Amino acid sequence: MVQIPKAAAPSSTTPPLPHSVPTSADVARLAGVSRATVSYVLNNTSAVRISEPTRRRVRAAAEELGYVPHAAARSLRAGHSRIVLMPTPAVPMGPLYHGFIDELQWALGRLDYTVVQHGSVGLRGEEAARAWAELRPVAVLVPGTGIGPEGVAVLRRSGARAVVTIGPEAVEGAHAVLLDHHSVGHRAGAHLYARGRRRIGVVVPEERGLGVFSRPRLEGVRRALSGTDGTVTELPLGYDEESAARLAARWRALGLDAVFAYNDEYAMLLMRALQDVGLRVPEETAVVGADDLMLGRLLRPRLSTVHIELPAGRDLAELVDRAVRDPGGAPERRTVRGATVVHRESS
Amino acid sequence: MVQIPKAAAPSSTTPPLPHSVPTSADVARLAGVSRATVSYVLNNTSAVRISEPTRRRVRAAAEELGYVPHAAARSLRAGHSRIVLMPTPAVPMGPLYHGFIDELQWALGRLDYTVVQHGSVGLRGEEAARAWAELRPVAVLVPGTGIGPEGVAVLRRSGARAVVTIGPEAVEGAHAVLLDHHSVGHRAGAHLYARGRRRIGVVVPEERGLGVFSRPRLEGVRRALSGTDGTVTELPLGYDEESAARLAARWRALGLDAVFAYNDEYAMLLMRALQDVGLRVPEETAVVGADDLMLGRLLRPRLSTVHIELPAGRDLAELVDRAVRDPGGAPERRTVRGATVVHRESS
Missing domain, CATH: 1.10.260.40 (lambda repressor-like DNA-binding domains)
Known part of the structure; x- marks a missing residue:
């Protein structure tokens, strides 16, 4: 500093x-x-x-x-900056993610980096990468994988010594922190099956940009149930009361005895709608969320959930620092696998 | 662009x-x-x-x-950048604020500014201002008022043409968007009094950094009740289940018939704790939150709340642009006063 x-x-x-x-x-x-x-x-x-x-x-x-x-003048003299650019995710993220970002910023600050967040308003892939490259960051931490290998190349060519993606898949040329959403779904599916549930619905949010998380979660449930007598039903759901009421109205016709609701917020929305049409949770339908937010403990019945480990901010800061010091090194892959079911009353 | x-x-x-x-x-x-x-x-x-x-x-x-x-090289040539710096708030902000930020980023992007968010991890006042000044932003939009007049001066001296604070008070030398938290409390207090409540508790979060919002809200309730037969009781509360359970356990001894719970999240936490000790809401105690989050509509009873208008992102972007074009102009003061009670079932 x-x-x-x-x-x-x-x-x-x-x-x-x-x-x-x-x-x-x-x-x-x-x-x-x-x-x-x-x-x-x-x-x-x-x-x-x-x-x-x-x-x-x-x-x-x-x-x-x-x-x-003047940071700009200094970075021109040095040939690079100490700026770590973190594009803000294009989709609304929950409190879990915001806590992670705070810890990461603190850890990077301790290593003398300046963390700058950049809105990617309306920009995608290469176009976003070029806008970010104008700030000449020494490293870029990208949530999601939408940047693509071309975007990574744009950033590397403009002098970024490290590009790290945080998401379910790796991107060519970039370091990757792989969040294993597949195992989130797998844990939820296995839990519900072990509790005797056989006809399991999986909420897939209709909101744009969440597919990168919801698809592997759905796939994880399918994998957990494959080869068993259980079935998996995909349930598109928008994050509003009307969508939830419509889904709840046809719930009995669907014949489901359990639902993995994508996350705790969708779980709260759907559980309320199910209770409003007189369905008993968990007797008639078990409900499981994900993220382990405090709100789940405040619901009645208390919401079962999948607790997801995010990478420790300090570990990720050290990965960035290593990559900056060795810009020609082979891309690191690190998978975060800490998904565990927190069993409460709703399942 | x-x-x-x-x-x-x-x-x-x-x-x-x-x-x-x-x-x-x-x-x-x-x-x-x-x-x-x-x-x-x-x-x-x-x-x-x-x-x-x-x-x-x-x-x-x-x-x-x-x-x-290279944005840095271009800003050195031009003598200033098109960077609008937005320090991220030191306290966790709700979904309402994140929506406002998204709209603001979009509006500033349309005016050819590059919005950069900057974590102020552990920095305060002048020290934070100097860290931000290193990026040579053309304008700085500061949430809260902790920067102080000295911080504003640091930013102006380093070339920022406009500093705009967004908070309950104006800061000397800066433009101000004044969020009228006083009226949020006033509306809640007047609503509860009109519903026949006389002994009104006001939740004051124990979390650091929230006093700048909670104090004027408490003062607003006091003002609404002043000169009446109503009383106001300050209720410190941490955002965790244990604190809420402790407060609920001594609720009957407090003799309150209503509570303005600071915001919807604290309201959800406290209402749950009150229900868990057998208190009937709203019969024995009315509960009012603030922010009008969707979760309030999902609670039973449905949560009454104060809906708060934030400044329109486009208006604020235009204020920034005007200030950048006329850096010597007198500071603008704009007060956002759109607080209205949304009466549901909990009050």
């Missing part, structure tokens, strides 16, 4: 206009040293010996002028 | 190493033009007349080399 001198308190209530932005040349002039010296001192470079009085003079000048180093 | 040429598909499975990052000089050499011409063409500058064949030649060369413009 660059040592940033404390800025002086503003002496007037009106901040100076942009044309007065102090530069390192101003600091050099005031301190009576070269610009290079200013750069060495403010970047805490230990490779160059500079006397303590000179360092103090530079810091005092920077403070007096309110000078802040 | 800069017109970015389509990059060629990678010809090899191994992306080239960083030392081969193509520069605008490479593009100029391949196209047989000056670097300035490359810059004009790729930045779509209309001020300079360049023939269509030359433009095509530059674009083809950029495509062949996989060249992506």
Whole structure:
């Protein structure tokens, strides 16, 4: 991290206009040293010996002028930045994911990276990669796999030393943290089968962008039930009360005795709709969610769920750092497999 | 937005190493033009007349080399960037806020700004402002007011043409979008009083960083009840089941007949705990949340809530753009006052 001198308190209530932005040349002039010296001192470079009085003079000048180093200029000089870019996911993510991001940002900050999140509003694949490349990040952490191998190549060509995808599949040329959504579905299916359920519905959200998670979860349930006397029925569901009421209205006709509801939020929505048409949970239909949110414990019956381990923020930060230091290394693959059923009252 | 040429598909499975990052000089050499011409063409500058064949030649060369413009270099040339920096809030925000952020990013993108979110992990006030200033944003949109006037001054000195805070109070030197949390509490208090409740509890979350919202909400309830025969009792509550159970266990001793629970999530937590100790909602205690989340409609009884208008993303994007164009203008103050009670079954 660059040592940033404390800025002086503003002496007037009106901040100076942009044309007065102090530069390192101003600091050099005031301190009576070269610009290079200013750069060495403010970047805490230990490779160059500079006397303590000179360092103090530079810091005092920077403070007096309110000078802040310029990340862009520094990255141009260094040939790369310390920016780790994290595009924000295109789909709404739950509290579990936000906690993970917070921990990751903290861990990367400790390794002297600056984490920048970037909205990918409306951009996909290569197009998104080019927008991100303009910031010249030293590493990019991409949620999902929509960037594709072409997008990875765009980022690598623009100087990103590491691209890491976080999702159910690996992308050529990128490191991958593989979230095993298949096993989430498999655990839920095996649990329901072991509890004596045979006709199992699986909620597949209709919301765009969730297929990358819901398809492997569905496939996992199918795999858990394959070769048994159980059946799996796909249940498209939009995240609103009307869709849930429509599904609940035809529930008895479907003849299901259990449902894996994609996650806890869809499970809450569907369980409420089932209860509203008089279905008893879990007697007539067992319900299992995923994510282990607190809301599941507040529901009645208490919601059974699949607890999903996310990669530890510190581990992922270290993977990024290793990859940045060895940009030519072979892509790492790391699979996070910690899915466990939390059995409560709804199943 | 800069017109970015389509990059060629990678010809090899191994992306080239960083030392081969193509520069605008490479593009100029391949196209047989000056670097300035490359810059004009790729930045779509209309001020300079360049023939269509030359433009095509530059674009083809950029495509062949996989060249992506460098935002940092461009911002150094221009003296400022098109980056709008949005620090991510230090406290977990609900789905309402995330929807607002998405809309805002989209609206700023339409005005050719690049929205960058920046984690403020562990940084506060001036220190946070200096970290943000390193990215030389043209504007900064700060959630909350913790940056203080000194932080605003740091950002202005480093070239930010506009600083806009979004929170309950204005900060000297910055434009302000004022969210009127006071009126959220006032509406809830007035609603409960009108429903015949007289002994009203107000949940104050114990989680750090929420005081800036919870204090004006509590004060709003007090104001609504002042001069009446109603009383207001402050109820500290942590967001976990144990805290809620402890509060519920002493509920009858408190003698309250209503509670404004800060928001829908705390309301769900507390209502569940009250029901678990056998209290009837709303007969014995009325419960009102805030935020109007879907989960409130799924609870039984259905949760009454205060619906809060956030500023429209497009309006806020236009405020930012106006401020960037007129950096010396007087700070704008805009108050968002759209708080309305949604009366359901819990009150």
